[in-house]
Amino acid sequence: MPAHVLAVIDHDCPGTEDMHDPLYFCVGLRLQFGGIDLVLRGPAVSSALVAADGPAPPEGNGARLPNPQRYVRSLVRAGVRVWVDDADLAGLRRDGQVLIDGVRTADTDAMAARWNEYEEVWFL
């Protein structure tokens, strides 16, 4: 069952701690609207990629992920379903990079056919 709100981000997320960062805004949106789904397309797909052999730092040990990846991981842990576009992922993923645990891949063009299942679609 889809959430009420679908958020779509299709441009680069700088990772600033400010509402003008789309992922930061998305964290606020989840708090406001409860269940949301998130689709990352284009350059935004990079926000869901981490080094496969890098440390997986637990919260609070001082080893921080860059903000975009931290926001995505935080959203996944909060129960947000996050998809990245599979075609964009193929073009952006570098050797040794993997998706953040819990992030799924999809043909997000095809997902547009399901937008009407959501009460709101936000292009952040």
Next chain:
Amino acid sequence: MDGQTGPRWDLLLVVTSDQYGSVRFGTVRRLIDTALRSGHSIQVWACGEANGLTELGPAGAGHSPGEGSPAAGSRSRGGKRPAAEQIGALAAGNVGRFTWLACQTCSGERGAGEHVPGLPTPSFSDLRDYVAQAAKTVFIGGA
């Protein structure tokens, strides 16, 4: 909010960055003018960098995305930013048809000063209510 259940405003415009909000305030201004000219009501929710558009203060004080440039976000000699003056005048001249909402949560996070008097300063937690009371919400902020 006044507890009405149906949409009370035709359009809610959410602005968060200086890309469309402050340095290029003209984009938002044109959307406001177009909505009003076509007989629609419009509210603008200003988060993030755009929150500073209606901030008041002494000339040169505080932070501004547009400082150092002739952008709308920078302060005029009198202390107000040009955008703040425009927004204040628009709100005063279009009561019930135009409101600028300076997100109080963003103001707090950014250490902002006073905003143009008379403008609502709702918390970010009120955003959902404003969305519910708008027939259409358009988000044009972003990085």
